[in-house]
Amino acid sequence: MLFDDAFLKKIEYLYVMSKKVFTGKLRAERKTRKVASGIEFADHRNYAPGDDFRALDWRVFARTEKLLIRLFEEKEDLSIYFLIDGSNSMMFNHGAKFDYARRMAAALGYIGLCNQDRVGFLGFDDKIIDRLPVTTGRGQIFNIFKFLENLHGNGKTSFEDAFRAFCSQNQRRGVAVILSDFQNPTGYESALNFLHYQQFETYVIHIVDPEECNPGVHGDVTLVDAETGEQLDITMTPKLIANYKKAMEALCLRLEAYCMTRHMLYFKTPVSTPFEDIVLTVFRAGGFLK
Amino acid sequence: MIFNGYTPSTLLPVLLICAALIAILYLLRVRRRAVQVSHLGLWRDVVTTSHRRWHDWLRRLISFLILMAVLGLIALALMDPRPNDDDTATRHAVIIIDASASMAASAGPDDHCASRIECALNDAHQLVDHMTPNDRAVIIEASGIVSAVSGPFQADKSALHKAISQIHPRATSTDIQKALKLAASLTHGSPKPEIILLTDGQFDDTPALHDILPDNAAFQQKTYGPPTGNVAIEAFNVRRYIANRLGFEVLFKVRNDFDVPVTLKITLSGLASDENTFDPNREHPVIAQKTITVASGSSELRLYENLTLTSSRMVASIHIEDPQNLNDPMPLDDLAYARIPDFSKPRILAVTTDNLYLEAALLLNENYQVSFLRAPPSPVDLGTFTAQHDIVILDNSSQKLHDVDTRAWSGKAIFINPDQTWSPFPTKTVHNPIVERVNTKHPVARWISLKNLNITQASVFKNIPNADLVVRAIEGPIMATHTSDTQKFLAIGFSLTQSDLIFRVALPVLIINAVDWLMNENAEPQRGFPTGTSWHIPIPTRRTHVDIVHPDLHVTAGIPVHDDTATLYGDTAGFYQIPDIHPPVEFAANLNDPRESCLSSTPTRLPDQNSVSLNDAPDTPQTSPFLALLEKLPASSQYLWVLALLIALAILAIEWLTFHRRWTV
Structure with missing residues (x-):
């Protein structure tokens, strides 16, 4: 079960912690x-x-x-949109990244609701899979859970197409929290630019799986792309794996640099990190709650 | 090139199975696995080298060929190839195992076995295990006698193991000279003789090896057990009392070689007739228990008197009571056996009339079953009487016996003042004979004085060529004994009532002596035999061969008897029996070798000869592990193939596991 009692306890704890963290620094409900x-x-x-x-x-x-x-x-009312990547790349390793993204979105959404913000959810791959219109009030949290539990993706990633559709459907600007692994064959730059130009305050949460950062396979293997199904015969050698790790690190650094230049907050989180830690990190970064 | 190992026909099925297994493993290894990744773009970016398919194919083929080559080499090793001119193939090893009594002692704390003999046997088994098919070995058991228990040189390991397993410590010393000479004679002419002595070094002889062993023989000794203290029974015997045949006294001597005084508990137990050795797991009737304290390095002699006998077989055992932490290392010298001759009340018939002195002397002794015939028939049939009684006394003292039939009799008799008609010896009547000589060495005359005997009238025996003289008067013998196959008698040539013997205490003693002599009884302890020597056993009846039952109940049949003596070599303490003669013979044998019991002396070590690994320190006690011996023994090529196989498998495993990592290929 994705949102069990333990999860509810955690997000309740996160809400209390958010109050403590921002007391004296920011007002409790910055509307x-x-x-x-x-x-x-x-x-x-x-x-x-x-x-x-x-x-x-x-x-x-x-x-x-x-x-x-x-x-x-x-x-004013602040609208927070959670854009959750539901492409096949997020289903790597039995959907660990996708589950992590949903949990994190639920936790952040709950805190937003508690702060009387308007919260909306959107699942996408190369299109919008499903959406939950912006809503407010703590009582909506169970609807959110239900929406997220029923959210399933199965397709290629195309940020630009999905974000265009999102912007056209949501005229009210606000905070856009993107939860994705950014494993996009067509790139992410134009899509993020588009959101920026549409005056969305963008938060980029980059979810990575340690297994894809540090692959444990050796020898002659056939790599299969999770989204496209393309295959590549390759011989895994220590040198090749080291190069791959460097490339993966470079991807993350490139994304982070891109976000910084555009005043987007960037958070990288492995799925092995407890989601409550990264939620608190998001709070500490400031600006998420106004 | 010759092959001493497995034949190709034997190896072929195994090789095919292994080749198939390797091929399967190879196919599993080269099979590509499909691995899903979230995005292939990154991998495309990092793959810079172009894949050359022919290179992969060649690499895999080389790997497969390496596997097959390893398999072929293993097969070659299993066939054990050797050059045709290999003359070092056969080696001859002689393993001498000391089986003396001291080898039954406990081993040292580092030996990891209970006794020294167990250590030696374990090591001998290991040596045999490490023999190659071309090696030959012989096992020599060295105790008081030396024998090659495994027969001639042989390569049959099961037979060698069986011979080793049958060796056990004997209650004897070690004849090391003989053992080495036997080993030398066995290895004479062998190209590579190797002699290994497994011993505790408890022997006095230090033979000159270069005089005994061949020059090309390698010799090495392994010594077990450190010097240690010990307590041992040095002497033990038992004898009956003369007066009280049911009572006895015990002589006991024990030695303490520990460096502290030791308090011992001595237990005297009786053994049942079906027990030839003491079994500590069985219950035995305890006759007496004594406690004795023996000073360090000394012996204590004790005489325990007035003990009551419950069995004719007796065993003495000692146990350390104090100090309690002191362990007696050697069990064989803690037991001693002694036997008392069987005793039964002799049935005595006294044909006498109105001779109260004789009757009193007989009735005084409770150990006799006496009956009197005061009105004898006429004639007195001596043959009938001796058939019905153990001893017949014909007393012609008070009232004359005129008619005695002595034509056909056999048995034991005492003739007192025999009439000329039935006297066993020709007689001549003399008056007032003067006693000239008494044969005090004769058992009948022991402990009594007959020198001043006053006799009114006597019958002097005129001719006694086959008799033993007891008392001689100036006129001639007046008391003599005779022993033949069928007859045993004492003849007294005077009437008791016509001498002053009736007033002396010598009369009842004379009667006791006469009865004891006739019944072959004496008050001396029965002779026992020390183990590890040849025994000359007196056989009471005329036999040409006897069968002897040993303490372990095995029977040595057909032992020849010469001059009423059988000769036997005994190496086991306990009771021996000769049951098929009358009366049956039984005797005890004990370990009585102070050298074997003395474990405190430094073990004798013979210098190594032609030794590869230990030759540098010939006079120092061997402290190196047994592996040094194994180095000298035939190389364990029998296990090389196992080693080679394991190494090959390890290489294959490493190669298989690291193949994809490009470490090995």
Whole structure:
């Protein structure tokens, strides 16, 4: 069973931990953002050309001769979308990566619901497999569990096609959490760019399986691609395996660098790491809960 | 090239099976496995070398050929090829196993076996196991006598093992000289003789090996057991009392070779008639138990008196009571056997009238079953009486016996003042004879004085050529004994009532002596025999051959008897029997060799000769393990093929496991 009692206990614990972690640093339920208009004063910032003159704090200018813009808190609803890769590559090693992704999405979604965010889920491969429309309220968690348990993928990965469909279906912008192994024959750059340009705040959670990072096979083997079914006769030698490990590491570093340049938060997690640890890491990175 | 191992016809089926097995393993190895990966793109990127199919094919073919070559080499080894001019094939090993009494002692703490003989036998078995098919060996058991127990040189391991298993410690010493001489004679002319002596070194002789053994013979000794203390029974015997035939006294001597005083518990037990040796697992009637403390390095002699006999067979055993942590290493000298002659009340018939002195002397002794015939028939048939009684006394003292039929009699008799008509010897009447000489060495005259005997009238025996004189008067013999095949008698040539013998205490003693002599009884302990020597056993009846039952109940049949003596070599302590003669003969034999019991002396070590591995230290005690011996023995080529097979299998396994890793191919 994917979401058993132990899992429920863990995500409840994660919720409590998230409260403790962010006390004093961030507000417990951050449902506002600082804008130049609003009701409740929040902060100042330096004037920048193009800002509305009406927002200038003339009293401060009179005292200090500095141009500062008054910022106010504006309440808004935050939508969090979890995009779960359901391609065949995620089914490697008896679907360990896919299970891990679903558990993690459920945990993050639960915390989002607890913070009165709007949470939506989407499974995709080269298309959208299934979707759960954005919803709110803690009571929806069981619907989420049911959706995730019934989510099954079987196809090639195509981020761009799937994300285009996602953006067209969800006009409301928010946070897009992508849980995938990024084993995509067509690449991931254009798809992530597309989300970025669509003004989604993107979180990339890269799920890897230790067995694919450190293959334990030797000798003459025929490698079969999980998604395409292509075959490659190969002789596994220590040298070849070492090169493969380097290539795998380079892939991860490339993805991480790409995300950093585009202000996307990147998390790499092996499936052997307890998912609650990586969830806390996501919290600590900040910005996930506003 | 000759092949001494398996024939090709024997090996072929095995080879085919192995080849098929290797082929299957080879096919399993080269079969490609399908491995699913999440994305093939990465692998494509890292595969830089182009695959050359002919290279793979060749590599696999070479691997298969290597496997087959290894298999062929193993088969060749199994056939044991040798050059035609190999003259070193046959080697002759003589294994001398010391089977003396001291080998029954416990082994050292590092020997991992209970006794020294067990260690020696184990090592001998190992030596035989390591023989090659071309090697020959002979097993020599060296105790008091030396014999090649396995017969001549042979390669049959089962026969050699059987011969080794039958060796057990004897209650004798070791005749090391004879053993080495036998080994030398057996290996005479052999190209590579090897002599191995397995012993505890408890022998006095230090033979000069170069004088005994051939020059080309390799000799090595392995010694078992460290010097240790011991307690041993040195002497043990038992004798009856003269007066009380049911009572006896025991002589016992024990020695302590430990470096501390030892308190011993001595147990005297009786053995049943069907037991020739002491079995500690059976219950035996305990006659007496004594405790004795023996000082270090000394012997103690004890005489235990007034013991009551329950059996004619007696065994003495000792057990250390104090110190309790002291272990007696040698069991063979903790037991001793002694036998008391059978005793039964002799049936005595006294034909006498009104001779109260004679009657009193007979009735005084409770050990006699006496009957009197005071009104004898006429004539007195001596033959009938001796047939019905053990001893017949014809007393012609008070009232004359005029008519005695002595024509056909056999048995035992005492003639007192015989009449001339029935006297066993011709007689002449004399008056007031004066005793001139008494044969005090005669059993009848022991412990008594007849020198001043006063006799009124006597019959002097005139001619006694086949008789033994007891008392002689100036006029002639007046007391004599005679022993023949059928008759045994004492003749007293005077009337008891016409002498002052009736007033002396010598009369009842004379009667006792006479009865004891006639019944072949004496108060001396029965003679026992020491093991490890040849015994001269007196046979009481005329026989040409006798069968002797040994303590272990095996029978040596047809032992010739010369001069009423049978000769036997005995090497086992216990009771021996000659049951098929009358009366049956039984005697005890004991280990009585202080050298075997003395385990505290340093073992004698003979120098190695032509030794490969131990020759550098000939005079130092051997401390190297038995592997050194094995090095000298015939090389264990019999097991080389097993070793070769294991190595080949290991190589194959390594090659198979590492094939895909490109370590070996």
